[in-house]
Amino acid sequence: MPGTSEVRHNITVSDSNNTITWVIPGADSYSFGIGRSSTLATQEPTCMIYKGQFFPSKKDLKRLVGLFSMRENFEWKVKRSNKTTLHLVCIIDNCTWKLRVVRRDEETYFQVKSFVNQHSCPLEEVHRRHRQASAVIIGEVIAPRLQQHDGRLMRPKDIIADMKTMYGIQVMYSKEHDALQYALSLTYGTHEESFKLLPSFAYVLEQQNPGTITDLQCADDDTFLYFFMSLGSSIRGFRRCMRPVIAVDGTHLKGRFGGTMFVATAQDGNEQVYPIAFGYGDSENNLSWEWFLECLRGALSHIDDLVFISDRHASIEAGISKVFPYATHTICCWHFVENMKKRFHRKDVADIMDSAARTYSEFNYNRHMEELHRLHKGAFEYAIAAGPHKWSRVHCPQRRYRLMTTNVAECINSCLKFARQLPMMTLAEFIRNMLQKWFHDRHAAARSMRHQLTDAAHLVILKRVEK
Numbered sequence: 001m002p003g004t005s006e007v008r009h010n011i012t013v014s015d016s017n018n019t020i021t022w023v024i025p026g027a028d029s030y031s032f033g034i035g036r037s038s039t040l041a042t043q044e045p046t047c048m049i050y051k052g053q054f055f056p057s058k059k060d061l062k063r064l065v066g067l068f069s070m071r072e073n074f075e076w077k078v079k080r081s082n083k084t085t086l087h088l089v090c091i092i093d094n095c096t097w098k099l100r101v102v103r104r105d106e107e108t109y110f111q112v113k114s115f116v117n118q119h120s121c122p123l124e125e126v127h128r129r130h131r132q133a134s135a136v137i138i139g140e141v142i143a144p145r146l147q148q149h150d151g152r153l154m155r156p157k158d159i160i161a162d163m164k165t166m167y168g169i170q171v172m173y174s175k176e177h178d179a180l181q182y183a184l185s186l187t188y189g190t191h192e193e194s195f196k197l198l199p200s201f202a203y204v205l206e207q208q209n210p211g212t213i214t215d216l217q218c219a220d221d222d223t224f225l226y227f228f229m230s231l232g233s234s235i236r237g238f239r240r241c242m243r244p245v246i247a248v249d250g251t252h253l254k255g256r257f258g259g260t261m262f263v264a265t266a267q268d269g270n271e272q273v274y275p276i277a278f279g280y281g282d283s284e285n286n287l288s289w290e291w292f293l294e295c296l297r298g299a300l301s302h303i304d305d306l307v308f309i310s311d312r313h314a315s316i317e318a319g320i321s322k323v324f325p326y327a328t329h330t331i332c333c334w335h336f337v338e339n340m341k342k343r344f345h346r347k348d349v350a351d352i353m354d355s356a357a358r359t360y361s362e363f364n365y366n367r368h369m370e371e372l373h374r375l376h377k378g379a380f381e382y383a384i385a386a387g388p389h390k391w392s393r394v395h396c397p398q399r400r401y402r403l404m405t406t407n408v409a410e411c412i413n414s415c416l417k418f419a420r421q422l423p424m425m426t427l428a429e430f431i432r433n434m435l436q437k438w439f440h441d442r443h444a445a446a447r448s449m450r451h452q453l454t455d456a457a458h459l460v461i462l463k464r465v466e467k
Contacts, residue, residue: 053112066132070167075131092121130169139182191256194423201425213299228295230277242266247309249409250284254421262292265408270454273408289319307398311335328397331390333357333404349379357392365394
């Protein structure tokens with residue numbers, strides 16, 4: 001209301017006439033930073049309860065008492081609860097532990113009137129599945145350390161192990177999953193909020209990063225369909241400096257609504273991953289891939305001698321042939337060889353196929369294919385039917401350079417393993433921040449180069465000279 005302000009955790013309520021300030025002990029520990037500590041204990045809120053203490057609501061009181069009981073290894077139950085009173089007692093009958101808080105009619109907060117913090121029951125009788133260990137309370141406990149030091153997001157089994165180690169509590173997997181989702185929402189916001197903020201994020205991204213292109217598609221009922229993002233620096237760098245070979249791939253999003261992330265990636269002169277564009281949609285199908293490739297064409301315009309590398313997904317092939325009819329579509333050598341290994345159960349056949357695909361000379365290509373035909377006629381026919389112009393370096397109509405696989409796209413998926421569980425807007429901002437850091441570091445490294453070639457190219461030359 002006008003003239004009134006509320007700040008959660010360290011609570012301050014003020015108006016023009018008076019000021020009341022109270023603190024919920026331990027609440028200041030909930031900063032929800034990521035990865036600040038390697039142990040749960042150092043992030044655990046300090047849980048203190050004393051007579052005369054104030055609480056803004058029953059919800060805040062129960063949260064703190066729940067944390068307190070988990071730490072002290074006992075359980076409690078509600079003996080009496082109404083609009084003005086809350087009376088808690090130990091779950092063991094006739095135990096002396098009790099807590100009573102009241103709210104006066106003219107006041108908005110609760111105050112501890114009596115607190116007996118002594119147990120006459122044996123605390124060893126606490127149940128392993130603590131009734132106060134709710135998903136909400138566990139989520140608040142783990143929120144400060146969601147992302148571990150190795151960059152991996154905590155998993156439910158990690159939370160189960162922590163709860164057992166720190167509190168001696170055995171918690172069901174389903175509850176830990178809910179706790180993880182609640183902690184994510186506390187730290188990064190909800191998926192629903194993220195979708196609502198996505199148009200504003202796209203607008204600001206284009207305004208603050210010249211040349212950036214975004215595209216947001218919604219259905220007739222305003223539900224989300226697709227989102228495309230290509231930073232201006234990525235577009236300019238690819239058009240000016242990069243070899244015209246693009247690896248495209250799709251990977252699953254792990255958030256509440258699922259979906260697929262589309263990635264278009266190149267490789268720079270130092271053989272480093274060079275992300276070009278990202279997209280988000282429902283799944284890998286003809287419509288979604290065609291939409292993503294159309295956005296990519298709008299961002300890059302026409303590129304001479306353009307080559308795409310992908311796995312053998314039919315929707316990718318259909319989209320490239322329709323959107324980029326002038327480009328050459330090739331398939332990932334690694335995926336093709338792995339499929340052959342699974343199909344024919346012959347590692348020696350797969351190894352020969354890999355050598356035939358990667359060789360630079362037609363003489364060696366023919367030699368490998370003759371050996372393949374001699375070892376396994378079915379595998380030879382399978383390779384010919386797939387089209388040597390798609391999987392071999394020698395017969396590719398355009399230059400593939402050293403890019404024979406979609407590994408550069410797979411690397412991006414690996415870098416975003418944690419972020420793919422986040423809400424849509426948070427994931428997009430995570431990518432923007434990651435690319436900004438990459439480009440900054442590479443620019444600094446390029447300025448300190450001592451020779452005209454990149455480090456990777458210089459190393460190749462040195463190895464050839466040593467031979």
